[in-house]
Amino acid sequence: MTSQELLDLLSKSFGEKIQNETEFRGETSFTIAASDVHEIANFCRDELSFDYLLDITSIDNFGEDPRFEIVCHLYSMPHGVHLRLKLRVPEELGAVDTISDIWPTANWHEREAYDMMGIKFTGHPDLRRILMWDGYPFFPLRKDFPLEGLPSEMPDVAFTKVTPMEGGPFVTVPSTAGSKDREPRAHPPEL
Amino acid sequence: MPETRSTAYDSKIEGNVIFTRFDAALNWVRKNSLWPMPMGLACCAIELMAAAASRFDIARFGAEVMRFSPRQCDVMIVAGTVTYKMALAVKRIYEQMPEPKWVIAMGACASTGGMYRSYATLQGIDQLIPVDVYISGCPPRPEALLAGLMKLQEKISRERSFRNQKPELAEKFEEAFG
Numbered sequence: 001m002t003s004q005e006l007l008d009l010l011s012k013s014f015g016e017k018i019q020n021e022t023e024f025r026g027e028t029s030f031t032i033a034a035s036d037v038h039e040i041a042n043f044c045r046d047e048l049s050f051d052y053l054l055d056i057t058s059i060d061n062f063g064e065d066p067r068f069e070i071v072c073h074l075y076s077m078p079h080g081v082h083l084r085l086k087l088r089v090p091e092e093l094g095a096v097d098t099i100s101d102i103w104p105t106a107n108w109h110e111r112e113a114y115d116m117m118g119i120k121f122t123g124h125p126d127l128r129r130i131l132m133w134d135g136y137p138f139f140p141l142r143k144d145f146p147l148e149g150l151p152s153e154m155p156d157v158a159f160t161k162v163t164p165m166e167g168g169p170f171v172t173v174p175s176t177a178g179s180k181d182r183e184p185r186a187h188p189p190e191l
Numbered sequence: 192m193p194e195t196r197s198t199a200y201d202s203k204i205e206g207n208v209i210f211t212r213f214d215a216a217l218n219w220v221r222k223n224s225l226w227p228m229p230m231g232l233a234c235c236a237i238e239l240m241a242a243a244a245s246r247f248d249i250a251r252f253g254a255e256v257m258r259f260s261p262r263q264c265d266v267m268i269v270a271g272t273v274t275y276k277m278a279l280a281v282k283r284i285y286e287q288m289p290e291p292k293w294v295i296a297m298g299a300c301a302s303t304g305g306m307y308r309s310y311a312t313l314q315g316i317d318q319l320i321p322v323d324v325y326i327s328g329c330p331p332r333p334e335a336l337l338a339g340l341m342k343l344q345e346k347i348s349r350e351r352s353f354r355n356q357k358p359e360l361a362e363k364f365e366e367a368f369g
Binding site for chain 2: 131132133138140145146147148149150156157158159160161163164165
């Protein structure tokens with residue numbers, strides 16, 4: 001089956017639940033409501049042979065509504081077709097249904113989304129932080145979290161301090177500016 | 192002609208006896224047999240491994256015995272980015288090393304946090320443990336590590352080891368011999 005046939009099947013089964021269908025370089029994305037994810041993901045795997053979950057990413061559209069977005073990148077091994085499910089996740093929504101029972105690889109991806117963005121998943125077998133330590137009080141990839149970090153302290157486990165930026169943040173674009181401008185901390189003005 | 196005096200009390204060992212300060216002998220022994228604790232945390236560890244391999248051969252400076260137990264180490268080479276999650280583990284390993292011990296901060300990240308000015312990265316391992324030698328570079332080449340090691344050897348050779356290690360005994364000696 002081609003990707004168009006697969007997508008026609010999907011729209012026929014779910015109709016209005018599938019919105020904002022876009023295609024870019026042969027890969028299709030569409031938006032669904034967070035509450036429909038389990039049903040649609042199940043259909044994608046069982047009926048449309050999307051047997052491989054490539055990745056789950058989360059986006060913070062700070063200041064917009066809904067604030068968060070979760071993107072599931074699916075791939076069909078038999079048909080060689082990419083598909084993206086975009087979930088709208090409003091901030092006031094408590095949690096999103098887990099899809100780790102459909103694709104086990106979602107387990108760690110969802111833990112990462114929880115760790116970095118603070119999005120909870122209902123039905124997840126082991127929803128702990130994966131990169132930061134248990135007890136770290138912030139969600140660092142949220143837009144309202146400062147790049148230099150916030151101080152935290154967990155005795156005997158870990159601590160964080162605010163990073164000195166001194167003219168930063170620093171960007172890695174090619175520039176004719178000297179190192180004094182690109183890396184102010186390397187040349188403190190008093191020296 | 193200046194008068195020559197025999198320093199040996201027994202002609203059999205004449206020429207086999209040298210006089211030196213105790214510190215100098217002790218430091219000479221220590222600096223030429225530094226057993227590193229390879230605290231490899233990022234890409235600097237690859238250069239650390241290269242420094243240990245045949246082309247650069249850290250064994251020429253007596254530091255080839257990489258021990259993965261801190262209890263057998265003299266010098267901790269912090270090679271790489273120290274995240275806050277790893278920071279207290281590095282400190283703990285440092286504390287498990289027996290005295291005397293030294294620390295080399297290898298590369299920009301271990302020295303200052305390097306390019307990682309972020310919530311996740313400790314801005315220099317010297318915020319937690321005392322560092323003897325900093326090596327610049329991202330990552331430093333093995334030559335730079337060897338140069339840093341030689342700097343550390345220089346530093347060790349200037350130490351007042353006996354006084355640092357046995358202060359009471361050193362005081363007694365000073366009283367007795369002026």
